[in-house]
Amino acid sequence: MHPDSAALTVRGRLALTTASFVLMVVATMSLGPLIAGGGWWWLCAFVSAGVFFGGAGLRALRVPAGLVPVLEGVVLLLLLTLLFGGSTSIAFLVPTPDTFAAFGELFTGSQRTIAQQTVPAVAVPALNFALxxxxxxxxxxxxLLVQIARVPALAAVPALVPVLIPGFLIESGVDIPVLVATAAAYLLLLRVDVRVMRRARIEQGDDEDVATVAAPKRVPVASTLGASLGVAATGLVVASLLTASTPSISTSLLLGNGSQGALFARGVSPFLDLGRDLRRPEARPAFRYLARDGDRPNFTLLTLDSFEGDVWAVTESPVDGDNTVDALGAPEGLGADVETSEHPIDVLVNEVRTTWLPVPYPSTRIEGLSGSWYWDDGPLTVRSVDTNTAGQRYEVTRLEVEPTVAQLRAAGDPRSVDPRFLELPDEVPPIISETAARLAGPAATPYDAAVAIQAFLRSPDFEYSTEAPVEEGYDGGGFEVIAAFLEAKSGYCVHFASTMAVLAREAGIPSRISVGYTSGTPTPERIDGVQRVEVDSHDLHAWPELYFEGVGWVPFEPTPGRGTVPEYSRPGAGQAQTSVLPTAPSSTAPSTGRPELDPDRGLAGGATDPLQNEAPLRAAVLLVVVLALLLVPAGLRVLQRASRRRRVRLGRGAADAAWDELSATAGDLGVAGIGATPRVFTAFLASRPGFRDAEALAALVRLRDAVERARYGPASDLATGGDEQRAANAAVGPRPDAALLGDLDSACRALTRDASVRDRVIAVLLPKSLADRIRRASGVRTADGA
Incomplete structure (x- = not known):
């Protein structure tokens, strides 16, 4: 491979730039199966267009080739600053040290969101930044490969990067239509490059087959079509094989990054290891909260709904980008006749670090969070895709559901709930089936059966112990563990919760398990008259939730000595028709010795809604983007004018360049002249008031004579004619290139003097000559000199 000897024209380079841009944006479509929505693709297309066409503009200004990639990097930095720098930048374009710090946080967040999300992922800001x-x-x-190194065949290398990524994350790999479109775009680039280079050689007279008088040759289609199709087909086959054969490594981590064992080392441990955290000899603070209405609810991290016999797990589902925490969904199955009320709770997280947010079930909205958080349909659990709970300060509005015992007893068959909440493996240990039949058999309703199961597990026969399951080897939550637990009758919340959930399913009651924290320990400290409550590692808990038609999911508490037993679930509660879900009693617990909260800030004092601060910023950024788009035509016209004036100074087609600029200026100002020859157009302009000045008129005539001499006079560069031809050229007189810029300025000033203020403004912001340029590029030719 070697550099091409023929110099590419500006139009040829623009054609290559456009083809390269098309290849990149089409290849980027390959990421579609991995990312939800389409906004991310438009963002990438905008950035790619800025880089490619920014480079094209730099080349039009004759910037040294070696500097163009560096300056394209500067353009990329400016675009990233505009899109992601926000208030940290100067005029939304110039980055500052704070901007680079923000970029660092976004990049770190992108790594977290890639690790935490399943596909299709939500395009949060951190992920958009990485893209x-x-x-x-x-x-x-x-x-660089296409325009500077001049090896467009290697353009397949960067284009294949987004094409190959899906093969590492999903089993199906990239969509075949997108793969075909990428191959077609690659073929287009190869074809454009061949034709542009052949055209450049023809125009420079480097093609040996070109005769002096003959019309320029068309680039033969057959000469490159076979080779181009072969390269494209090879790339298509290779990409197909790679994406099809690469094993999927997509994983969904249950609780954050999965690299930790115990909860407070870094993140929340999986369900089966919860006991390890409960067995810590010294409690570690998790979070604190202020409940202005005296609420003492449990806080749910995640909900386990899938039981396969060995372990409980979360049903894997992608994050829904529409489920933002400013408004959570309605609780599943909640009837309109069940009484509800809302209660705000301010939360400040201490050491616990997980991607699941501790919130009461059910909640209606959450405010003050940093990062991107979304709620899951059904359990209404809240998780992040780019951050974690460490240091979070937020206000959650809890929805207190208050069903009566009569409503629970009147619940019919669970028609509106997913059948998976009743699923059990086929081989159920006999002790489980027998226990369920003994407890639920005499019960008149599913509610009575649930109360009986809870009363059985809370009876004196069972004891709470975090050590016994470990010592006797039945720790966990599977069938065999539950059977051993029913024999030993000793365990902790994991065993009680999983046992009641399985017994409920065996009795025909839909069930699931919530993992989170109990209500914690109230402290003597008060902030604005509200008692502060501390939650620590010893408050970790698991409890079952059962589904009743018309009421929804209802918590039970089978673990003795842990949590609060709901009034509606106590034996004999059916005699009290007004029993409702409990409100934890106000506490007068003594001081726990925990550090005091800063009284000047309180728990909610520093919690502000970042969206409120960002609204003016977003409006300003939108305004800047709109203004930038409006100024694009003006910027292109400035680049065009600078390019022509540079040609005049360098003597490269100076007369044509000067005349083209005069014609473009006239067109921008609304002066008609399309289709006229230079002589006719000069006569037309000479009649205008601006050219009554003798100097301006003389300048116009000299421009006309120069372009006529260049277009219609003998060509000094032709090989035919030899010395005689050069002598004839000398007899015509020297070409007035040195004076053309002065004449051009004089003529343009005369045109501007004739124009109204309105026409001048339109000429700057919406130059009409660009429309003519576009028509020419599309094949609609206009006459020279117009």
Whole structure:
């Protein structure tokens, strides 16, 4: 491979730039199966266009080739600053040290969101930043290969990066239509490159087959079609094999990054290891809260609903980007006749670090969180895709559900709940079946059966112990563990909760298990008259929730000595028709010795809604983007004018460049002249008031004579004619290139003097000459000189 000897024209380079841009944005579509929505693709296309066409503008200004990739990197930085820098930048474009710090946080957040999300992932800001940065860098690499190294065949390398990524994350790999479209875009780039290079050689007279008088040759289609199709087909086959053969490594981590064992080492442990955290000899603070209405609810982290015989697990589901925490969904199955009330709770997280947020079930909204958080349909659990709970300060509005015992007893068959909440493996240990039949058999309703199961597990026959299951080897929550637990009758919350959930399913009652924290320990400290409650590692808990038609999911408490037993679940509660879900009693617990909360800030004092602060910023950024788009035509016209004036200074087609600029200026100002020859157009302009000045008129005539001499005079560069031809050229007189810029300025000033203020403004913001340029590029030719 070697650099091409023929210099590419500006139009040829623009064609290559456009083809390269098309290849990159089509290849980026390969990421579609991995990311929800389409906004991320438009963002990447915007960044890629800025890089590619920014490079094209730099080349039009004759910037040294070696500097173009560096300046394209600057363009990428400016675009990232505009899109993600926000208030940390100067004028939304110039980055500051704070901007780079924000970029660092976004990049770290992108690593977290990639690790935490399943596909299709929600395009949160951190992920969008990583995508924009990656596509921008690939665009610079592709542009360098095509425009500077002149090896467009290697453009497949950066284009294949987004094509191959799905093969590592999902079993199906990239969509075949997108793969075909990428191959077609690659073929288009190869074809454009061949035709542009052949055209450049023809125009420079480097093609040996071109005769002097003959019309320029068309680039033969057959000469490159076979080779181009072969390369494209090879790339298509290779990409197909790679995406099909690469094993999927997509995983969904249950509780954060999964690299920790015990809860407070870093994150929340899996369900089966919860006992390890309960057995810590010294409690570690988890979070604190202020409940202005005196609420003492349990706080749910996640809900386990899938039981396969060996372990309880979360049913895997992707994050829904529409489920933002400013408004959580309605509780599943809750009837309109069940009384409810809302209660705000302010929470400050201490050491616990997990991607699941501790919230009461059910809750209606959450305010003050940093990062991107979403709620799951059904359990209404809340998880993040780019951050964790460490240091979070938020207000959660709890929905207190108050069914009566009569409503629970009147619940019919669970028609509206997913059947998976009743699923059990086929081989149920006999002790489980027998216990369920003994407890639920005499019960008149599913509610009575649930009360009987809870009373059985809370009876004196069972004891709470975090050590016995470990010592006797039945720790966990599977069938064999439950059977051993029913024999030994000693365990902790994991065993009680999983046993009641399985017994309930065996009795035909839908069940699931919540993992989180009990209500904690009230402290003597008060903030604004509200008692502060501390929750620590010893408050970790698991409890079953059972489903009743018309009421929804209702918590029970089978673990003796833990949590609060709901009034409606106590034996004999059916005699009290007004029994409701409990409100924990106000506490007068003594001081726990925990550190005092800062009285100047309180628990909610520093919690502000970041969206409120960002609204003016977003409006300002939107305004800047709109203004930038409006100024695009003006910017292109400035680049065009600078390019022509540079040609005049360098003597490269100076007369044509000067005349084209004069014609463009006239067109921008609304002066008609399309289709006229230089002589006719000069006569037309000479009649205008601005050219009554003798100097301006003389300048116009000299421009006309120069372009006529260049277009219709003998060509000094032709090989035919030899010395005689050069002598004839000398007899015509020297070309007035040195004076053309002065004449051009004089003529343009005369045109501007004739124009109204309105026409001048339109000429700057919406130059009409660009529309003519577009028509020419699309094949609609206009006459020279117009």
């Amino acid at each position: 924009a940065l990656g596509v921008g860098a690939l665009s610079i690499m592709l542009d």
